[in-house]
Amino acid sequence: MSATILHWAGGFAVLCFTLGLGCAAVRLIRGPGAEDRVLALDTIYINGMLILLVLGLRFGAGLYFDVALLIALFGFVGSSALAKFLLRGEVIEP
Amino acid sequence: MRRLLQSLPLACLLLVLWLVLNDSLSAGHLILGAAIALTLALLAPVLRPVRARLSHPLTALRLAGHVAADIARSNRDVGRIILRGPKAGTEPGFLDIQLRIRDPHGLATLACIITFTPGTVWAGHDPERNILTLHVLDLSDPQGLTRIIQDRYERPLMEIFE
Amino acid sequence: MLLILILAIPFIGSLCASLLPATARRAGAWLAGGSALACLILTLLLTPEVAASGVIKLSLPWIPTLGVDLTLRMDGYAWLFSVIVSAMGALIALYAHYYLSARDPVPRFFTFLLSFMGAMLGVVLAGNLIQLLVFWELTSLSSFMLIGYWHHRMDARRGARMALLVTGTGGFCLLASMLIIGHIVGSYDLDAVLAAATAIRGHRWYPILLVLLALGALTKSAQFPFHFWLPNAMAAPTPVSAYLHSATMVKAGVFLLARFWPIFSGTDWWTWIIGGAGLCSLLLGAYAATFQRDMKGVLAYSTISHLGLITLLLGMNSRLALVAAIFHIINHATFKASLFMAAGIVDHESGTRDLTRLSGLRTLMPLTATLAMVSAAAMAGVPLLNGFISKEMFFAETVFITGHWASRWGLPIAAVVAGALSVAYSLRFILQVFFGPQATDLPRTPHDPPRMMLIPCAVLVLFCLSVGILPGLILDPVLNMVMRALLGDRTPVYDLQVWHGLNLPLLMSLVAMAAGIGLYLALRERDRRAPGQVPLIYRLDGRQSFEALLEAIDAGSAALLARLQTQRLQPQVLLLVLSTGAVALLPLLPGGWWPDHPTGTPAQWSFGLMWLAGGACAVVAAYQAKYHRAASLMLAGAAGLVTCVTFAWLSAPDLALTQLTVEVVTTVLILLGLRWLPPRIEEFPGPTPMTTRWRRLRDFLVALAAGATMTVLSYVMMTRLPAHDSISAYFVQQAWPLGGGANVVNVILVDFRAFDTFGEITVLGVVALSVYALLRRFRPPAETIAAPLHHRGSGDTPAPFEEPDLHAPLPEGTMRVPAVLIRLLLPVSTLISLYFLLRGHNLPGGGFIGGLIMATGIILQYMAGGILWVEARPLIRPQAWIALGLMVAGAAAMAVWWVGKPLLAAHAVDLILPLVGTVHLSSVLLFDLGVYMLVVGATVLMIIALAHQSLRFYRKLAEAAGASSTES
Amino acid sequence: MIGLPLWAAVPVALLLVLAGIVTLTGSIGLLRLRSFHERMHAPTMGMTMGVFCVALAATVIASLLQHRPIVHEWLICLFLFMTAPVTAILLMQSARRRQRKRTGADESK
Amino acid sequence: MEWILALAIGVLASSGVWLLLRPRTFQFIMGLALLGYAVNLFIFAMGRLRVDAPPVIDPAWADPASYADPLPQALVLTAIVIGFATMALFLVVLLASRGLSDTDHVDGEEHRR
Amino acid sequence: MLLTRDGQRRLRVTLGAVALGLMALSALMLVRATQGIGAPHWPDNIGVYLLGNWPAPFGIVLVADRLSALMLGLTAVLGLCAWIYATARWDRAGSHFHPLFLLIMMGLNGAFLAGDLFNLFVFFEILLTASYGLMLHGSGKRRVGAALHYIAVNLIASFLLLVAIALIYGLTGTLNLADLSVRALALHGADRQLFDSAAAILGVAFLIKAAAWPLNFWLPNTYSEAGAPVAALFAIMTKVGIYALLRIGSLLLPAGAPAAFGGAWMFPAGIATLAFGTLGMLASTQARRIAAYAIITSSGTLFAALGMPGATLTGPALYYLLSSVLALGALFLLLELTERSQSFGSDVLAITQEAFESEDTDTADLSGQAVGVPLPATMAFLGLSFFACSLLIIGLPPLSGFVAKFSLLSAALRTAEYGAPTANVWLLVAAMLISGVAGLIALGRCGVRLFWVPEDLHVPSLRLNEAIPILVLLSASILLTARAGSVMAYLEDTAWYLDQPGRYVEAVLGQDPHVFPAPAAGHGGPQ
Ligand code: NA
């Protein structure tokens, strides 16, 4: 019983995250500004991380946690590099 | 010796991190973790010349509680605005707030709190006049927001870091 | 043994000559003459043996598996040629010593002359067809070098190249024919081949074989239609012309035809090809010789004609004609060489070879004139000289020919015409040079040369005379020996005599003589009007056609090549994709591979939905890549993240980790690169041209097809049952017991297949080094250098570059708050990188992931603090990390040698420490540590090298600005 | 997740559903909100509430199944908390700069 | 799952190949990236798909059938690394070419249409 | 070497010399070992090294059979020569020349020794990335442009390799070449079809590297723009593709013979490549481009030869490979030295001169200066070396080029006896002879222009370490000619073993890991 509940709840959560990822992808595709795209990419990372976390819960394996951890730690690197590029014209300044 | 003492807080933080990561309290991990944490903490100041001084751990805990509650509330508010869409009738806008806190770590933590709370984004800081600019999704009560930032966040942060 | 010496002496001599200093004239001549004389003496020493046993043979193994040996074989025929080659060689060496100027680099001349002599001896002594071919081509090569001896002269270069091309091509044809002979006979041994005559003649490949052989022989002997190279080869120094282009090398072709006469002759093919070429050369050569203006030109064309005569005789399928041919080979060698020598002397003394300028030299150089007259008379076929006898024999053969009426009537008439022409050009040669009024406007005043220079000529003239008077006595034994060598028991009865009585051939001789004199007189007037112009065939200039042909080949091949290849990348990629698709789909065409009962896992909607988004991102990334680079990069990054999640979803956490870290680093890297790409401005506001649209449609379809192929292939593969005995089962079973790790992927990476990993990190290191090396020479587009300064400045004026404050605890401006956080992240990320490194063997992680995490942490510091600020603090030297990483990994791999295990074997040591217990240390961990270090080093090196470019060019800008401000 | 008692499963399930809804709402906000500045606020929901809920659920499950407190999911929250401002500050500055440039260009016209 | 992944591979490959056929160097490098994803997924797919069976073994239970095929994963790891390295190099070559030839056309010169 | 600083060039050179010397020594020992000298315990004289001590189909193996040893020896000779040449001045044209050079050698050696399909790919990547680095060494617009194409094409080829390897693994469940050879035989039906498809993709990837038409348009630019020692080393790069085709073809096809990847199209591809190379040689005016097209020609010859049925051509083809690599390597080294002697634009001058020349007629003076021009020793050396290289490439006697051409053609004729289409035999014979004539035309013209045209030649300063490599390469080919008998015997042996993949398979799969009496005390868990 509890397994069924959790299965469906996990499935629902993953579906929501996936839909969220889809929304972000639409924003990423449509833009219009470059900042919007960066933001959307950041959101995609968060959604992906959440998908992994819930998958880890569903499968009861801690192995997915590491990936999520890395996304949490370094997911921002790509988007902040992009943001800095937009802001300053180069990622690493003298 | 002073360097060693100065780097102890970071070392402790790193050791805790190591133990949590490895999910273990075994002697092996303690020793390995301590060695790694201490080494890193000793090396860290090279690239991190500004040191944080921490005090008042209780204030920090209370602040964390406030922040958590605020995040939950803002989530509700922002969710409502999004779901109602244009009908929500809210007016987004920028807000300038005069700050007193000067410590970089305090400022950074304030930035974390503000960014991590839905509905407010750090939009700039003028270090000379010490004025913080925020972008707020719902600018219906600017004074209230200013008060929250100054009283609920800034003051405890000043206690902790200065 | 003597045979080897005969062959070796010239080559050794050649080598010695090449080592002589450029001024060693006398030594060179002595070397050449001595070598030739030695060869001659050795050959003569062998005479009794050859006469007695018929054949001397000596074989050394070379490439036994291919049936090619170094076989020296001397029979009577080879003996004759050896004598000619070596005797002429000795005479030429003497002559050349006087002929060449003191300033000529004489040793070079004798080097090639001697190597030619060796090659020619090699040809005649070859007992193996392939060996024969080797020496055959060597004669062409040394001829090339000798013609080009005066290579500063245009005509020498041209003549040399033409001769090489024609004879070299012929050589290739000859090679083909030799191969076919070898194939038919099963051996390249000359004796075996000679014994297999009927098999060869009867083989279905005989015609093609004959054509190839003829091409080889006729090009070498300058026979029609390949004769044109010989007159052009006259740019060579005269000793070369006398030796190679009259007496020896051009004889190689007829030598070969006669050598193979017993095998090939007797068929209509033979008659038509060989006889036809001979006849044409005979007439054409004689005709052209009559009108030449250059003394050596006359001789060259007459050589073509006389070689045509020999070829014609060989082509007549008559054994007596063969005798005549051999006889004429000897005679022609003597009188033509002496004529060349005489011409050379005239040229040498008077400074010109122009028949129209030369006149009346008889009184100035009487000895030379006498010798030339006798030789020319021999050439014309005047009785009591050797040329007369061979001409008589030729006439006799033409008279007695059987067969078609055209040949029965045509050949004798042609023979007489050729005879008449030869009389005419001989007369003209002599009369124009030595008779008439004495020339006054010659470059030099001629007189007889030193006696020694005349001796070679005189010796040859003497020989002409003696053979002409006493042919039987002198040449009968020789000829007999030769004919026995060629025909064995089938040697015909012949009679070498001056006087055969009054018969038809004699009558023909007289007619030819009279006609020749008449012709000379008739042509005198025309000669004065248009000297050097050959009437009727003036336009058919072999040289010009040849060069036109070469130019056409050049132009044609360039045009064809332009159609067959492209220098552009896109068509190449298209071709690549298309050909891959074609060959990949070909085996699948019959069908039957689509899964009937696909196995697999049930689909999850979320997964599909996720890929809907990921796929859309990929497609749009492709669409946006032209004008919106950053957008495209982000879209591709999104697809990458979806890939990463997919890996995790489908049970590959290691892959997900790696994909993620690589993704992050790649994004930063490309962004660093984007900084140097100026923005693309949208072009062509108007409608897209039709060709562009068509090209896009085509590319779209190709891309679609490629994707479809990948889809189908992967679907089919995924829904098949896996191979039942896959090696991965072993890895899963043994990872823990033997590999000592629970994470099978990592155990594979660092233990089972550690060598791949070693290679992979090497690739990374190599790339880092290449990137670094390339960036040191980097030159960016000018408009990009200051672009970020524009970003920073207010409005349209760029901010000037300012050196950052290296002692500031925090950066000013926007990066102030982020810097606090990012710097706190470095120890954290280092800790996490170590965490992933150390646990990799049992859980997802490992050196690579750890290294990338560490590298990302470092890169973040650069992003926050700027290059100079970070580098003002003691940090890593990436290159050293790369080297150390490789060394640590290599040491870990090799350390086990110490305990006697093979490379990369795992070796574990368990340390028992107080408090801690047992610590398991494995060489595998060390290996992973090496990977970690290398990855950190390589990644940081690449990123930082790229980032450094900005600094470099800002400083240049600042310097330039500073300089201009101080000036003003 | 086998062996989790029902009294724990229900709140965990609710937490997961809440996480899903909150995160989806945030992502929808990315589409529905009109200006970039407004959109900046939306994804924070997933980053905060979504992650909180999932981490809480994970902690509950792991602690119950392994009978000891397991907290490492909260590291994710910590890292997100630490890194969130970096991108946000830069993005916001970039957007403001662009806006200034646009209005500046308008004024000069 | 299989058909989804197969389609995903196809879409990535199509986008990648399309970009490889484009004339701009940046397009080419993005094509390499996308095609790289496709190829990595393809290699990975050759081990057949498994959900919730990561090849991290329980020492007591090393039955190959209960784990995803680890070998393709190891191969993909190597391929990812090599792909990253070569892409980095290509990027720098692209930049060098842009700087030297003053165009971002893959041929180093603009062709007339 | 990376630890050394920029100033320590001498140290780098010493290190490089030691490394390359050791490499050459080991290659020599391997060649001898595969002849049965020095390694008597090797089964069929095939050496197998189990890396990590894992048994054969599971771990990675290195296999040294005759073919590998041969290629290693060739690599060592060529590499050593190119490296010595480079130490004269080339290594200072950019950073990291020496490490990159050693790494490309590592890649080449690894590729020749690899007994594992994926490991082969990895070593291909090492040698390719190192070659990208070397190709870019010294930079410059044209060089970077050429390198861009080179890298682009090879990156795509790498993708193809990966796809093919993955497919093969997915079908057979193994990567070990010997094991694959066994398992591929057992495939049938749809599996076989898919396997053939994978093998075809693999073949395309190798054909790209081996420069088969129409996949070789990148080559002329790349080779003619690369620096001399690099181009010389590249002479063996195409042969790596040929090696892979031979190796995989020998192991994977049931017929065993190296007719490899669908024998039917290998021969036409070879003839097309040969024709293309020939055309290119004719159409080129620049010496380096001629040399580059000569590389294509040699590849085409090898394809066509290996595409003939039966294994009779394999031995001669290998001989041809040796000879052509040595010759082309020497030629590339030589051409750079020669170009130094040409003043700028003299190429163009010579061409125009020739064009005018054909206009003037017999009135060319017959009494032009009849005194030879002495050649300085340097030019004489270069000229003679060029002459020798040309002979080798054209296939004219007396050097090994001729032996190679002759042996190939005679073997080709032999195939007519057992069933090869006669037309193909004639086609091959004709194509090879015509390519020889074309080489004669092109190289003849080029040589005459380079060495005989008197326009202000300034004699280049030739250093000893630039002359020695050329001499060594040429003497190697002279040695190849003189010892043609024993070399050919070794190669025939090699071909025979290639035709008998069973022996290779047995040697590899039969190799047992070392057994250690005291096993490492039970592998523990995590620390
Ligand atoms: Na590996």
Ligand code: NA
């Ligand atoms: Na074959």
